[in-house]
Amino acid sequence: MDLNAVNSMNYEEFVDIFGNVVEKCPLITGAIWSKCPFSSVADLEASIYEFIDSLPSSGKEGILRCHPDLAGRELMSGTLTPESLNEQNQAGLTSLSQTDREALNVLNSQYKTKFVFPFVICAKMSDKSQIIEELKSRLQNNRDEELGIGIAEVKKICHLRLQDIFLKVIPTKL
Amino acid sequence: MDLNAVNSMNYEEFVDIFGNVVEKCPLITGAIWSKCPFSSVADLEASIYEFIDSLPSSGKEGILRCHPDLAGRELMSGTLTPESLNEQNQAGLTSLSQTDREALNVLNSQYKTKFVFPFVICAKMSDKSQIIEELKSRLQNNRDEELGIGIAEVKKICHLRLQDIFLKVIPTKL
Incomplete structure (x- = not known):
């Protein structure tokens, strides 16, 4: 176009x-x-x-609260948007081992409990190991930092979707 | 609840x-x-x-541009949200005669050409005749007036959805 x-x-x-x-x-x-x-x-x-x-x-x-968890309930229930499904698939999140999925779910829950919005990352620019490491690391940040990082990730996702x-x-x- | x-x-x-x-x-x-x-x-x-x-x-x-036309393409293609379908149905817009539907489509097009957003009205508070009359009348307004009226209608719709x-x-x- x-x-x-x-x-x-x-x-x-x-x-x-x-x-x-x-x-x-x-x-x-x-x-x-x-x-x-x-x-x-x-x-x-x-x-x-x-x-x-x-x-x-x-x-x-x-904006962040409109995003699904990675390897979360929307993936399990088949209700991801086509764009999200494509991104989670490319990052290997649709074929996680049960151990990895459970680990990610625990980290996602910890993140949501602390920040009251979901962990957002440009999945296409990462793979599943990097995502889990990044989630562990970002859990140490404060709320303002995570709001800023989450929105920066939203922009990266937007950039790739536009492309x-x-x-x-x-x-x-x- | x-x-x-x-x-x-x-x-x-x-x-x-x-x-x-x-x-x-x-x-x-x-x-x-x-x-x-x-x-x-x-x-x-x-x-x-x-x-x-x-x-x-x-x-x-x-916000206005996220709204469907009344009796428009989303109704015809079955892609209205459940809330919108319910509202358009209650206003009699899902069972219009072909003449009424065509008349409404022409007015909707005129409205969108003039204002570059759709005609939004709380359909549950009106019936099809009132909606057509209101659309004709609101076509005479200027853009600022219609932005204000459209947003006021969004709030009425929101109120009823909350109820x-x-x-x-x-x-x-x-």
Whole structure:
């Protein structure tokens, strides 16, 4: 897909295609449509990050709370979004041993108890061992640090989801 | 459901149950969890409205853009949320004559062309004739007026969805 195609969309097409670049937050996609036309893909992406950064802490926590646990109940029940399933699959989280899954579940629970939002990491940039080590390490942080790191990870996830859309939808135009 | 049950939930249960009180905006539900415990249902509701009001205009437009058209493509394709389907059904929008549906589609298109967000109205408080008349009337407004009216309608919808949850989930406790 090229940028002209995006700038020629109506808001419904835009939200259909880009509505999950931030997990379960089409509000953000709908909001940045107000900035269309975009001068570049980077401009579109920056508009998303600017909107996220403009939210109060509660809004940023709200974004994190829209994210599923890694190897958690949504994976088990088959209710992950296609994007999340793809990412968790690439990181090896869909084929964990029972021991690893249980270890991850315990760490996820500890994390949620401490921070009251889920552990968010750009799974595509890691593998299962790194994710478990990172979760152990981040459990030592304080809440403000984790809110900042979680949102930075949301942006990395968003970046890769945008790349996927621009690479895959109309590949002949690239 | 009583308020103690809500205040005893974890954020996942809360987002599961209240995640669609603002259509497709679990970000808002997740955000106001930061204010838990709530002193009353009215306090919970006020927290939602306060968060919505704190958003910039683009964010409010983003909320509107998460809403489906009335008697539009999501109804036709069976992709409405259960809450929206219920509301459109109660307003008689799921059993329109072809003439009425086409008339509504033309008005919806005119509205979206003018305002670049969809016509949002609390369908449960209207019937199909009132909705068509209201749509014709609101088409005459300017964009700022419609953003304000649309968001006020989002709050009415949210109020009724909250009422449904508190009335229906554990009715024996009321």
